[in-house]
Amino acid sequence: MYVSDCISANERGHLTIGSYDTVELAKKYGTPLYAYDENEIRKNLKEFKKSIDDEYGGNGLVVYASKAFCCKEMMRVCMQEGVGVDVVSGGELYTALSVDFPTENIVFHGNNKTYDELVMAVENNVGRVIVDNLTELETLNTIAAEKGVKIGIMLRIKPGIDAHTHSFIKTGQIDSKFGFALETGEALDAIKEAIAMSNVELRGLHCHIGSQIFDLDPFELAATVMLDLFKQVKDETGYELKELNLGGGFGIKYLKSDRPRAFSDYMRKVSAAVNSYSKDLGLECPFILIEPGRSVVGAAGITLYTVGCVKDIPDVRTYVSVDGGMGDNPRYALYQSAYEVICANKAGDKREWTVTVAGKCCESGDLIQEWTRLQPVEPGDILAVLSTGAYNYSMASNYNRIPRLPVIFVKNGKAREVIKRETYDQLIECDI
Ligand code: LLP
Numbered sequence: 001m002y003v004s005d006c007i008s009a010n011e012r013g014h015l016t017i018g019s020y021d022t023v024e025l026a027k028k029y030g031t032p033l034y035a036y037d038e039n040e041i042r043k044n045l046k047e048f049k050k051s052i053d054d055e056y057g058g059n060g061l062v063v064y065a066s067k068a069f070c071c072k073e074m075m076r077v078c079m080q081e082g083v084g085v086d087v088v089s090g091g092e093l094y095t096a097l098s099v100d101f102p103t104e105n106i107v108f109h110g111n112n113k114t115y116d117e118l119v120m121a122v123e124n125n126v127g128r129v130i131v132d133n134l135t136e137l138e139t140l141n142t143i144a145a146e147k148g149v150k151i152g153i154m155l156r157i158k159p160g161i162d163a164h165t166h167s168f169i170k171t172g173q174i175d176s177k178f179g180f181a182l183e184t185g186e187a188l189d190a191i192k193e194a195i196a197m198s199n200v201e202l203r204g205l206h207c208h209i210g211s212q213i214f215d216l217d218p219f220e221l222a223a224t225v226m227l228d229l230f231k232q233v234k235d236e237t238g239y240e241l242k243e244l245n246l247g248g249g250f251g252i253k254y255l256k257s258d259r260p261r262a263f264s265d266y267m268r269k270v271s272a273a274v275n276s277y278s279k280d281l282g283l284e285c286p287f288i289l290i291e292p293g294r295s296v297v298g299a300a301g302i303t304l305y306t307v308g309c310v311k312d313i314p315d316v317r318t319y320v321s322v323d324g325g326m327g328d329n330p331r332y333a334l335y336q337s338a339y340e341v342i343c344a345n346k347a348g349d350k351r352e353w354t355v356t357v358a359g360k361c362c363e364s365g366d367l368i369q370e371w372t373r374l375q376p377v378e379p380g381d382i383l384a385v386l387s388t389g390a391y392n393y394s395m396a397s398n399y400n401r402i403p404r405l406p407v408i409f410v411k412n413g414k415a416r417e418v419i420k421r422e423t424y425d426q427l428i429e430c431d432i
Helices: 022-029 038-056 072-081 090-098 115-123 134-146 186-196 217-237 263-280 294-300 331-335
Strands: 007-009 015-017 033-037 060-065 084-087 106-108 128-131 151-158 200-206 243-245 287-290 301-313 317-322 341-343 353-358 367-374 382-386 407-411 414-419
Touching: 015 022, 015 033, 022 033, 022 301, 022 382, 022 407, 022 414, 033 038, 033 294, 038 060, 038 072, 038 263, 038 287, 038 294, 038 407, 060 294, 072 084, 072 090, 072 414, 084 090, 090 106, 090 115, 115 134, 128 134, 128 200, 128 243, 134 151, 134 186, 134 200, 151 186, 186 200, 186 217, 200 217, 217 243, 217 263, 294 301, 317 367, 331 367, 341 367, 367 382
Parallel strands: 033 407, 060 084, 060 287, 084 106, 106 128, 128 151, 151 200, 200 243, 243 287, 317 353
Antiparallel strands: 007 015, 033 301, 301 317, 301 382, 341 382, 353 367, 407 414
16 A cells, blocks of 8 residues: 555554554654664565575675665664675774674775775775775775785776666766776776785675666676676686675665566576576676665655644645755755655545645755645644655755754564664764
């Protein structure tokens, strides 16, 4: 009935997440808040992990892209589920280290890692630094040499594939700030340079072709393009790359009309190509890494707000203003992202209004959704925006000095805070 399996309605006509009444959640913790169904997150991680086992005989690693939603408890969940994490900054790495995440299973991304971040990666023996450019490669090798160690790396390659997604989040094509270009020979030169270095161990290559992709073909194509490069490296240098990281990007359902493919479909199709094409090329099937972010947490999370005022502008539109906005969800302002909005305390009623849901920030573009269908609402009603589990908390800001929202995990009828609501004191903590 709803875009996400973990969302339903109970006999009181209230929306539920993981069977927990969202109106009760709003009462207990106040609004606005983010809520996640922990079982849904774990189910998704298990499914990805199982497909690595089924399709690659366990010869691979699921690495959760923590940029989608990062906090200590999410890191612990990944650890408990036996998956690795992808971090993209010193801050995300620090969060992982703070819960003693096994560093062999940490993948460190970034197109412009700072010197201090690289030192942090080397000192903590991060399993794979995904090297983006030559400056980074050389700096990393020098840092590792100074410390007398060898650090595992993969090189990020732009396979030159158009994944037909929103242009802001398309990263595989040549005009991208991420990685080494294939077409220009830059990638091969960098690989040769890395092989010759004594303090980096080139474990393999990485590519990521975009985000919120529904089509399976670009993933399959990317995998074969990468294997061609494996073969070229072997032929020209004799060096056998052992690992292939295929990135993330699997689409989720934001609207009922969205048709994401099951993870298992993706895994089956891509693994068939990887297994058979590596055989054709005379290569050992590489160890496979995948980096799902959105597909792990996106549909497992929602945001709850309280309606403050309803402004009907005759013949123009009706604004329903809530107690959050672009500070906790900048994705509509940035990408015009679609969301389903539901009145949580009137979930059983018909959605017969067409409204614009606006936030409380001093900015006309502070909108959560325009021209969306909603139950008739009044001040005090609770609104739920669905599928906000990915890139909402993690992209939040303190614009207008509005404190960040708490994050609540629900599981088996119980709710617990995993991130507390920010306080006004915390807002001014760094001020001098
Ligand atoms: N691996 C790499 C190297 C990435 O750059 C990303 C996402 C992922 C994995 C995870 O992709 P996912 O499975 O979540 O699609 N802020 C945008 C999304 C930016 C994605 C950036 N990279 C949004 O809100 O839609």
